[in-house]
Amino acid sequence: MKTKPIANTHKNSYQVVEEKLRVTNAYLKKIDLNQLRENMEQLGKK
Amino acid sequence: MEENYYPFERPISEIRYNFKSVSAEREVVKRVIFTTSDYQDFYNLALVDVFDDGSVSDITETRNKDMIAVLATVIKIVEEFLSQYLKAFIAFQGSDKRRQRLYRLLLGREMPKIQNKFIVFGGFDDLQPESFRPNQEYDYFIISKIR
Numbered sequence: 001m002k003t004k005p006i007a008n009t010h011k012n013s014y015q016v017v018e019e020k021l022r023v024t025n026a027y028l029k030k031i032d033l034n035q036l037r038e039n040m041e042q043l044g045k046k
Numbered sequence: 047m048e049e050n051y052y053p054f055e056r057p058i059s060e061i062r063y064n065f066k067s068v069s070a071e072r073e074v075v076k077r078v079i080f081t082t083s084d085y086q087d088f089y090n091l092a093l094v095d096v097f098d099d100g101s102v103s104d105i106t107e108t109r110n111k112d113m114i115a116v117l118a119t120v121i122k123i124v125e126e127f128l129s130q131y132l133k134a135f136i137a138f139q140g141s142d143k144r145r146q147r148l149y150r151l152l153l154g155r156e157m158p159k160i161q162n163k164f165i166v167f168g169g170f171d172d173l174q175p176e177s178f179r180p181n182q183e184y185d186y187f188i189i190s191k192i193r
Contacts, residue, residue: 016079017060017079025083027185028083029084039167
């Protein structure tokens, strides 16, 4: 059985990725990435 | 070269892994896409359904009753990706509140099995991410490999 597109839910790969990337970049922009790297590395050593 | 030039963005690279979700009724191609973000070593993860016409969707419901197998496959793919990109941090979020909650519940359930391989943080809008706590709601998640 072939999978059929449902109206208005389908986009091309570029659109989906762009949208998700925009959200992720917006979150990452607001935080201290160096601190995050350090915190995650420290936790990994425990 | 002294000519004026336009500013340009970082290049966007994409790494894709495809797999099939199989049930008695149908097969659906699933794709996990890792995309470079604006920040070095930070990648975005997207899980989408791929349709016969090449379009994709991150909001359709596959209804193949194999969510556990699909997410187990995604975890295996994350493991494979992080074994190739040792310094990578993977950020992801559900495409809606229901999926975000589902990811949180599944991460909480899987933590005993994955915490010896991965470090998982939960992030908030405007606040510094924290070590993942199963009962805490987050806006997004970040995973890296224990180094």
